[in-house]
Amino acid sequence: MKKTVGFAVIGLGHIGKRHAHIINEHPEAQLLGIVDPDPLQRAATTELGYDIPCFESIDDFIAANVPGVDVVCICTPNYLHAAYAEQILNNKYHVVIEKPMALTKADCERVIFKSLNVSKNAFIVKQNRYSPPSKWLKEVVAGGKLGDIHMVQINCYWNRDDRYYKGGEHPWKGKLKMDGGTLFTQFSHFIDIMYWVFGDVKNIHSRFWNYTHQHNIDFEDSGLVQFEFVNGGLGCINFSTSCWGKNMESSITVVGSKGSLKIGGQYMNEVEYCHIENYEMPELPPTNPPNDYGPYKGSAANHHYIIQNVVDTLKGRAAIDTNALEGLKVVDIIERMYETRNIEQLFEKKTYEYS
Numbered sequence: 001m002k003k004t005v006g007f008a009v010i011g012l013g014h015i016g017k018r019h020a021h022i023i024n025e026h027p028e029a030q031l032l033g034i035v036d037p038d039p040l041q042r043a044a045t046t047e048l049g050y051d052i053p054c055f056e057s058i059d060d061f062i063a064a065n066v067p068g069v070d071v072v073c074i075c076t077p078n079y080l081h082a083a084y085a086e087q088i089l090n091n092k093y094h095v096v097i098e099k100p101m102a103l104t105k106a107d108c109e110r111v112i113f114k115s116l117n118v119s120k121n122a123f124i125v126k127q128n129r130y131s132p133p134s135k136w137l138k139e140v141v142a143g144g145k146l147g148d149i150h151m152v153q154i155n156c157y158w159n160r161d162d163r164y165y166k167g168g169e170h171p172w173k174g175k176l177k178m179d180g181g182t183l184f185t186q187f188s189h190f191i192d193i194m195y196w197v198f199g200d201v202k203n204i205h206s207r208f209w210n211y212t213h214q215h216n217i218d219f220e221d222s223g224l225v226q227f228e229f230v231n232g233g234l235g236c237i238n239f240s241t242s243c244w245g246k247n248m249e250s251s252i253t254v255v256g257s258k259g260s261l262k263i264g265g266q267y268m269n270e271v272e273y274c275h276i277e278n279y280e281m282p283e284l285p286p287t288n289p290p291n292d293y294g295p296y297k298g299s300a301a302n303h304h305y306i307i308q309n310v311v312d313t314l315k316g317r318a319a320i321d322t323n324a325l326e327g328l329k330v331v332d333i334i335e336r337m338y339e340t341r342n343i344e345q346l347f348e349k350k351t352y353e354y355s
């Protein structure tokens with residue numbers, strides 16, 4: 001068997017660089033190619049010390065048939081994920097797809113069909129699952145320690161001001177067709193944690209508004225979404241990217257029949273409250289810091305777990321931690337949350353009607 005797993009990265013922006021760095025450092029992985037239409041990003045590969053072929057387009061990469069590539073990481077803007085994943089799978093590579101897997105459930109279905117059809121894996125990036133408080137929450141709920149789940153409240157209050165959208169550095173961010181919305185780009189990790197731990201939702205009621213981003217994004221910057229869990233219990237996600245100055249919190253509060261808990265911090269990184277019948281809170285290992293993009297911060301810097309899982313899976317030592325069906329469910333839930341979103345109404349100076 002080949003000793004290393006060969007990777008290529010499509011899209012060498014903020015997160016693509018993290019993929020490339022982690023792959024390059026991994027003893028059982030090899031970075032063999034980069035694709036980015038931006039000449040500055042391609043030039044960055046030399047500055048980063050990678051002596052590997054760079055391509056302007058996915059078509060050029062596929063035509064070159066770079067020897068040794070097993071897996072391709074798709075780190076492009078959201079709207080390209082599904083089409084590129086299909087193309088990569090079609091050419092018999094495994095694929096790692098950054099979140100969100102796609103912008104519609106139908107696109108996710110096409111990727112899953114192709115993956116099954118060509119017997120190649122699709123790995124979805126949901127690195128917050130590896131944070132110790134998330135793993136602990138999953139264990140506590142799956143072990144039935146909280147009893148029946150009554151209420152789950154997720155609060156995501158972040159800052160994404162003009163510094164984030166400045167100078168067209170990320171021309172796709174904030175554009176409806178390329179980005180999709182705040183739940184896709186900023187908060188899909190938290191919807192993933194919710195789905196992973198509590199399962200699917202139904203009877204969704206949403207309201208959205210754009211408070212401080214009327215000039216630079218095409219959709220809401222804030223929202224309240226309420227629903228029921230298929231397994232029982234009420235839930236909501238309250239979110240905003242309009243916090244002044246910096247991220248405030250990403251938290252989850254759970255009320256069950258045998259106990260309550262709250263995980264908070266800027267990115268669900270610390271257990272703030274735990275009171276459960278006959279249960280003593282264990283000491284958790286420290287959480288990795290958030291991805292640092294200069295003036296603003298993202299979710300946990302856990303991408304090394306993703307690359308490790310790809311290597312382990314392809315070497316037959318593990319199963320996929322986040323599979324394409326789970327990626328689809330997150331997209332499906334967000335799509336249903338957005339079903340009643342009326343984009344035009346978000347930009348009128350009047351009160352938004354409950355839908």
Ligand SMILES: NC(=O)c1ccc[n+]([C@@H]2O[C@H](COP(=O)([O-])OP(=O)(O)OC[C@H]3O[C@@H](n4cnc5c(N)ncnc54)[C@H](O)[C@@H]3O)[C@@H](O)[C@H]2O)c1
Pocket residue numbers: 010011012013014015016035036037038041057058075076077078080098099100125126127169170171184185291298299300
């Ligand atoms: N898992 C996480 O925590 C996390 C964090 C940040 C971003 N992301 C996701 O990663 C993706 C990229 O986000 P980012 O912040 O790195 O954006 P970015 O704008 O910094 O980078 C995108 C890169 O893709 C390149 N690109 C654009 N069109 C392309 C094409 N047709 N072919 C190949 N490359 C192309 C751009 O030139 C740019 O280098 C998004 O889907 C985003 O949601 C995930």
